[in-house]
Amino acid sequence: MSKRLFFVIWMVGMAMAISAGNNRPSFGEKPKLVVGIVVDQMRWDYLSIYYNRFTRDGFRRMIDEGYSFDNCLINYLPTVTAIGHTSAYTGTTPAFHGICGNTFFVDGKRTYCCSDSTVQTVGTDNKNVGKMSPRNLLATTIGDQLRLHTGFRSKVIGVSYKDRAAIFPAGRAANAAYWMDLKNGQFVTSSYYMKDLPQWVRDVNKQMAKNEQLKKLGVNVGLSPLTGVLITDMAIAAIQGEKMGQGEETDMLCVSYSHTDVIGHKWSTRGEHTDEAYLEIDKELARLFDALDAQVGKGNYIAFLTADHGAAHNSQFMEDHRLNAGKWSSERLRKDLDAYVASKLGNTKSLILGILDYRFFLDKTEIRQQGLDYQRVKEIIIDYLQQSPNLSFVVDCEKIATSAIPPVLRDRMLLGYSYHRGGEIFVVPDPGYYEYGSWSSPVGTTHGEWNPYDAHIPLLFYGWHVPHGSYAQEVHITDIAPTVCSLLHIQQPNACIGNPLTFD
Ligand SMILES: [Zn+2]
Numbered sequence: 001m002s003k004r005l006f007f008v009i010w011m012v013g014m015a016m017a018i019s020a021g022n023n024r025p026s027f028g029e030k031p032k033l034v035v036g037i038v039v040d041q042m043r044w045d046y047l048s049i050y051y052n053r054f055t056r057d058g059f060r061r062m063i064d065e066g067y068s069f070d071n072c073l074i075n076y077l078p079t080v081t082a083i084g085h086t087s088a089y090t091g092t093t094p095a096f097h098g099i100c101g102n103t104f105f106v107d108g109k110r111t112y113c114c115s116d117s118t119v120q121t122v123g124t125d126n127k128n129v130g131k132m133s134p135r136n137l138l139a140t141t142i143g144d145q146l147r148l149h150t151g152f153r154s155k156v157i158g159v160s161y162k163d164r165a166a167i168f169p170a171g172r173a174a175n176a177a178y179w180m181d182l183k184n185g186q187f188v189t190s191s192y193y194m195k196d197l198p199q200w201v202r203d204v205n206k207q208m209a210k211n212e213q214l215k216k217l218g219v220n221v222g223l224s225p226l227t228g229v230l231i232t233d234m235a236i237a238a239i240q241g242e243k244m245g246q247g248e249e250t251d252m253l254c255v256s257y258s259h260t261d262v263i264g265h266k267w268s269t270r271g272e273h274t275d276e277a278y279l280e281i282d283k284e285l286a287r288l289f290d291a292l293d294a295q296v297g298k299g300n301y302i303a304f305l306t307a308d309h310g311a312a313h314n315s316q317f318m319e320d321h322r323l324n325a326g327k328w329s330s331e332r333l334r335k336d337l338d339a340y341v342a343s344k345l346g347n348t349k350s351l352i353l354g355i356l357d358y359r360f361f362l363d364k365t366e367i368r369q370q371g372l373d374y375q376r377v378k379e380i381i382i383d384y385l386q387q388s389p390n391l392s393f394v395v396d397c398e399k400i401a402t403s404a405i406p407p408v409l410r411d412r413m414l415l416g417y418s419y420h421r422g423g424e425i426f427v428v429p430d431p432g433y434y435e436y437g438s439w440s441s442p443v444g445t446t447h448g449e450w451n452p453y454d455a456h457i458p459l460l461f462y463g464w465h466v467p468h469g470s471y472a473q474e475v476h477i478t479d480i481a482p483t484v485c486s487l488l489h490i491q492q493p494n495a496c497i498g499n500p501l502t503f504d
Pocket residue numbers: 041081261262265447
């Protein structure tokens with residue numbers, strides 16, 4: 001190669017490097033709006049399975065024009081909705097943010113993640129649907145940090161079908177979170193945020209009351225792609241009604257499409273229902289981006305899209321194709337386990353509070369009252385479970401760090417474990433095996449484990465200062481919040497453990 005040619009190539013390379021480097025926003029620059037999108041139960045490989053069937057304006061706008069992290073993994077256990085949503089927006093894990101499951105036990109009391117008896121429903125006469133708040137959340141979110149940074153002038157709003165998917169992303173200092181009252185087919189909130197619904201939400205609800213399809217579906221609306229349409233309508237109404245992205249400060253809208261999880265649980269990862277749901281979400285994304293372009297302006301907002309977890313393929317489907325898989329029922333196991341413990345210790349009442357998301361929660365009060373040794377009880381249960389088929393590992397949560405388990409499990413268990421809320425024993429089923437409770441559909445599926453089918457999720461960025469590109473190596477769900485905070489030049493959430501990602 002001639003010296004001159006080498007010099008030209010070197011100059012072009014330098015120019016490209018400089019232009020890529022320059023793409024990062026400088027101090028003082030800020031977008032009008034941050035839009036976080038979570039698609040519940042969306043496996044990463046759906047991006048490639050549906051790529052050729054997607055329109056150019058939905059997912060593909062993010063893939064073809066934006067930046068894709070192709071190996072984003074969930075770095076804690078278990079992989080369920082409330083934790084996924086919370087971890088994406090706090091940049092941390094259950095060990096720190098305290099949301100240890102959709103339901104967990106706080107000091108021995110079974111607790112739904114966002115239930116709050118001190119608040120009331122706002123928006124309908126359905127009393128229980130709005131007794132929700134983010135009070136169990138211990139850490140700040142991106143939105144909380146944005147509010148802190150701007151003297152609470154930034155508007156932060158969460159919208160979803162599920163309460164927990166609207167509440168936790170938005171955070172404790174959010175202006176509002178809205179979710180669906182399925183009984184009445186209306187969007188509601190709680191008195192944690194406000195006394196009355198704003199007019200624009202009332203207007204959305206008026207439209208919903210006239211929706212014949214919604215009336216017909218009733219509480220089963222979650223099984224229909226119509227939910228995606230309603231969530232998009234609500235998100236667009238929020239942008240217009242609250243003039244989001246129109247003020248001096250950066251606002252944040254957290255949108256979660258949650259019905260895909262309901263559909264996945266019912267019909268699993270393959271087939272017409274799943275196809276229909278994702279192709280509809282694609283159209284909804286296109287509609288949302290078009291509205292953002294019109295209201296906020298292309299290039300003035302940054303959007304990210306991820307999932308709270310993935311899902312296993314249906315075990316029968318796997319077995320039909322000679323792949324190792326199966327169902328594991330904790331409830332069926334429980335009777336025999338209780339009998340085994342009683343035969344060893346003579347206790348008359350069960351010492352297990354519950355089995356949730358592959359964790360056994362022990363009844364410490366009952367153990368104490370019966371004068372039993374807590375460590376001994378645990379040992380007996382672990383001994384029994386280790387003889388149980390289809391479990392690869394059984395781990396005492398207090399001894400995770402010293403247990404003979406692969407580092408990938410050790411780290412994710414430690415990051416998922418909270419002494420006060422997290423259960424006493426973790427079990428890890430064999431690959432392809434999943435919990436099959438009374439709620440499960442035989443042709444459906446579930447999630448909650450460490451395996452790539454549950455832990456490998458999409459992570460796409462699009463818009464303000466996001467170049468086109470992709471990255472193949474491992475990043476984590478906890479990197480999302482520090483990435484957004486780094487671009488905005490605001491402090492990371494207060495228990496953030498992730499690293500800011502760059503679009504190189
Ligand atoms: Zn689910």
